[in-house]
Each structure stands twice: as structure tokens, then as C-alpha cells.
Amino acid sequence: MRISRVLKSGVRNSGVLVAAGLLLGAAVAPAVADSSPSASPSGDSAAPTSAGTSFRTATEIAQGQRATAGGSAGDYLYWSFPADTGLRPTVKATVKFPQSAERGASQTWQLDVYDGLRRRQACQYGAQTRTAAQDATSVDLSCTLRTVRAWSEPWADDPLPGTYYVRLTLVDVATGDLGLPVSAEVQVDSKDIGGSAAVDGSLSQPLVPGIATASDTSDEGSDSAKASLFSLEPDDGWASGWWTDRWVWTAIGGILAALAGIGGYALTKGSGRPRQVPPGA
Structure with missing residues (x-):
């Protein structure tokens, strides 16, 4: 019993x-x-139709937007986007060649991604550099970054929350093909990795250019207020990944x-x- x-x-x-x-x-x-962030941009924000020519003039794009730009072979095209803690961004770019542009040789295009400190970030996977044949009409490139960490050692090169820059350019082109018209499309999407990528510690401020010089704007009419060099941020604010x-x-x-x-x-x-x-x- x-x-x-x-x-x-x-x-x-x-x-x-x-x-x-x-x-x-x-x-x-x-x-x-x-807790997963939305990758879709707000409906009232129009996708950019131009690109910058340097880090300081990079065109801001939100994640999920498909930005377009026209240029010439040999130009440096720059875009920038925000990435927060726990996200793994993937940058995709497509370069299209007009039918009227007769290239004399193949062209090699490269997609580079830099963080807010202008450190070049390594791609986990993706075709970061590709060669377009002489008769090709387009070439596709992609770069998937490592997961953005909330904190890292000063000597490490880990991705940190803040502004990221995309640079699209030619690295191998015949002299006669310089200046030929091209069009480019760029889109950034992110995957939320979640708690598996969480670390102890966090940055006091995201790596956004100009944020250190931006003063407190709580006092209206203050002449000392300075604008940040980058205005876009995640929908729920920076450091939104503290909860995993x-x-x-x-x-x-x-x-x-x-x-x-x-x-x-x-x-x-x-x-x-x-x-x-x-x-x-």
C-alpha cells in the first residue's frame, strides 16, 4: 500500500x-x-534615390528599405544604417549596367561595411567581391556581419551598436571603362539572434558619429545644441537589446x-x- x-x-x-x-x-x-525588432521601415519614409561620396555624406537608410542610386564606374558610393545589440545585419547590393554602356572588359565590384569608428568589419559569409563579365547586365553582392554585441574589449574588433557604413566601389576596371553609367540598389536586413549572443556589460553611448558632441537639448532655445551626424535609430531606441x-x-x-x-x-x-x-x- x-x-x-x-x-x-x-x-x-x-x-x-x-x-x-x-x-x-x-x-x-x-x-x-x-521582442523581435521589426525590419520594415515606416510607411511614410521614402526610400533614398542617391548615395553619398564619403563617410560624412553617406546617405541614411533604414533597415528594410531598398535604396537606389545612379553613378559612374569608378565612383565611391556610401550609405549608412543603424544596427543595435543582438542583430546580425545582412547587406545586399546589386549593380546594374545599362544596355547602352559598352564595356571593354570585365569589372570587379566590392562591398565593404564599416562601423561607427570606421573600422572595416569582416563578413561572416556572402559574396563581398564579384567580377562582372563584359556582357553581364548586373552583378549581386552580399555581406552578412557578425552579431552586434552590447560590449567588447577595447582591443577587439567586434561589431558594436551604432551607425554602420556601406561602401560600394570598383576595385578592378579598365581605364577606358571609367565614367560609364551604372545604377545600384542596396538593402539591409537583420536577424534577431536573441539571448544566445547576449554578453555582460554595455556601451554608455552607441557608436554614432557626433553623438559625443551633441549637447542636452532639454533646454529649448539653447545655442549650444549640436546635431548628430546620423539621425536614424532603431524603432524602440538604442540599447533596446538589454532584454533577451x-x-x-x-x-x-x-x-x-x-x-x-x-x-x-x-x-x-x-x-x-x-x-x-x-x-x-
Whole structure:
């Protein structure tokens, strides 16, 4: 009888553990899903139709926008975009050659990405440099960066939250082809990696050019206010990645461990009644 009671108690507690885990998972799933940033830009923002010629004149684009620009072979084309903690940006570019442009040889195009400190960032994967044949009508390039970290050692070259620059240019072209018309399309999308990329610590300010010299604008009419060199930022503000699903699953693990301890105690504590001694023993 005692064994059967213990087994029944264990079954009941196991059922409670499973039910609690399912309820917690169902309650947390919407919160985790809502934490993913939207890659779509606002509907009232028009996609840019030009590109800058240097870091300081780079055209700002929001993630999800398809920016276009016209130029000439040999030009340096620059765009800039914001990237926050926990995101893994992917930059895609397409260079199109008009039918009227007769190239005398193949052309090699390259896509480079720099962070707010103008450090060139390595691509995890993607065709960063490609050669267009003489008769090609377009060439596609892409670069997927490493996940943006909230904090890094000063000597490291890890991607950090802030402004990122895209540079599209020719690296190998015949002299006779310089100046031929080209058109370019650039788009940046990001994947939210989540708590697996979370680290302890964070930057006091994102790596946005000019943010260190921008004064407090709370005092209206202040003549000392200076504009930042980059105006775009994530929809929910910088350092929006401080909340990750790592906190959620850590809490779930602690609750399940506590319930497992309660269930183990119920299985091993026994009935609690003194053992009866047969008469005459």
C-alpha cells in the first residue's frame, strides 16, 4: 500500500511539473516573439534615390528599405544604417549596367561595411567581391556581419551598436571603362539572434558619429545644441537589446528546478505514520 501511495504521489507531481512547464512556455512565447525588432521601415519614409561620396555624406537608410542610386564606374558610393545589440545585419547590393554602356572588359565590384569608428568589419559569409563579365547586365553582392554585441574589449574588433557604413566601389576596371553609367540598389536586413549572443556589460553611448558632441537639448532655445551626424535609430531606441530571452529561460529553469525538488521530496518522504509492531513481537 505504501508503495502504491508513493507512486501515485509521484505521478501527480510529475503531472504538475509538465503542466507548469507548458503553461510557462505558452505565457513566455508571445513575450519572446514581441521582442523581435521589426525590419520594415515606416510607411511614410521614402526610400533614398542617391548615395553619398564619403563617410560624412553617406546617405541614411533604414533597415528594410531598398535604396537606389545612379553613378559612374569608378565612383565611391556610401550609405549608412543603424544596427543595435543582438542583430546580425545582412547587406545586399546589386549593380546594374545599362544596355547602352559598352564595356571593354570585365569589372570587379566590392562591398565593404564599416562601423561607427570606421573600422572595416569582416563578413561572416556572402559574396563581398564579384567580377562582372563584359556582357553581364548586373552583378549581386552580399555581406552578412557578425552579431552586434552590447560590449567588447577595447582591443577587439567586434561589431558594436551604432551607425554602420556601406561602401560600394570598383576595385578592378579598365581605364577606358571609367565614367560609364551604372545604377545600384542596396538593402539591409537583420536577424534577431536573441539571448544566445547576449554578453555582460554595455556601451554608455552607441557608436554614432557626433553623438559625443551633441549637447542636452532639454533646454529649448539653447545655442549650444549640436546635431548628430546620423539621425536614424532603431524603432524602440538604442540599447533596446538589454532584454533577451536568456532572462526568460533562466527564470523558467529556476521554477522547474524548484518544482522538481518539491516532487522529489514528495516521492521520498513516505507516509509519515509510525510503523505498527505486530502483537507478541
